[in-house]
Amino acid sequence: MSTTGLFVGRFQPFHKGHLATVKFALGKVDLLVIVVGSAQKSHEPRNPFTAGERIRMVKESLDSEKEVDADRILIIPVPDVDVHSLWTRHVDMLVPKYDVVFANDPFTLMLFRERGIKTIEAPLVDRSEMRATEIRNRMITGSKWEGLVPAPVARIIKEINGVERVKAIAERSHH
Ligand SMILES: Nc1ncnc2c1ncn2[C@@H]1O[C@H](COP(=O)(O)OP(=O)(O)OP(=O)(O)O)[C@@H](O)[C@H]1O
Numbered sequence: 426m427s428t429t430g431l432f433v434g435r436f437q438p439f440h441k442g443h444l445a446t447v448k449f450a451l452g453k454v455d456l457l458v459i460v461v462g463s464a465q466k467s468h469e470p471r472n473p474f475t476a477g478e479r480i481r482m483v484k485e486s487l488d489s490e491k492e493v494d495a496d497r498i499l500i501i502p503v504p505d506v507d508v509h510s511l512w513t514r515h516v517d518m519l520v521p522k523y524d525v526v527f528a529n530d531p532f533t534l535m536l537f538r539e540r541g542i543k544t545i546e547a548p549l550v551d552r553s554e555m556r557a558t559e560i561r562n563r564m565i566t567g568s569k570w571e572g573l574v575p576a577p578v579a580r581i582i583k584e585i586n587g588v589e590r591v592k593a594i595a596e597r598s599h600h
């Protein structure tokens with residue numbers, strides 16, 4: 426029987442830790458649905474990039490990985506909803522039927538577990554630097570961040586003037 430998994434994240438931006446989790450999950454399920462969460466958000470400090478930009482980051486990164494089979498991946502944007510107890514139902518409405526959820530965010534895990542849905546906490550890789558918050562902070566302070574993301578993500582961020590955007594949003598939030 427073929428199995429489907431969900432991998433939930435905001436991917437602000439998609440980094441090498443996320444890529445490691447995608448590979449880990451593909452070792453456990455036949456089809457992996459990558460849920461791009463908070464899809465309605467962009468242009469704010471924790472969520473600078475649009476869902477469309479994030480989908481490009483995920484898609485072009487995975488296309489550039491030889492060992493990742495694109496036919497086994499779906500990327501689906503899911504906006505937040507006001508009622509937490511309904512959020513997993515909202516996810517269900519937007520994605521194909523799934524057997525297991527890959528996530529590490531305790532709140533996301535709680536919402537799926539309360540419904541008896543199987544969850545797997547994928548190992549976190551180099552979490553001291555492989556986190557999107559660290560990458561966004563490095564963009565603001567002018568430190569090197571490119572090595573923490575797959576090459577296509579660095580290219581897309583340059584193309585959309587992402588660093589300038591992240592800095593401008595940070596500046597604005599101080600006022
Ligand atoms: N370093 C990492 N190694 C492996 N998986 C990771 C890593 N960082 C995040 N993930 C996986 O990606 C999921 C979604 O993470 P998310 O998009 O919130 O990234 P993040 O780096 O934690 O972002 P932020 O710092 O903006 O909160 C996590 O629940 C976890 O499963």
Ligand SMILES: NC(=O)c1ccc[n+]([C@@H]2O[C@H](COP(=O)(O)O)[C@@H](O)[C@H]2O)c1
Nearest residue numbers: 433434435462463505506508509512530
């Ligand atoms: N009520 C809701 O809309 C709700 C609840 C739990 C998680 N989520 C989303 O799931 C995603 C979880 O990913 P993170 O691991 O990046 O926090 C986020 O986009 C978060 O907003 C949404």
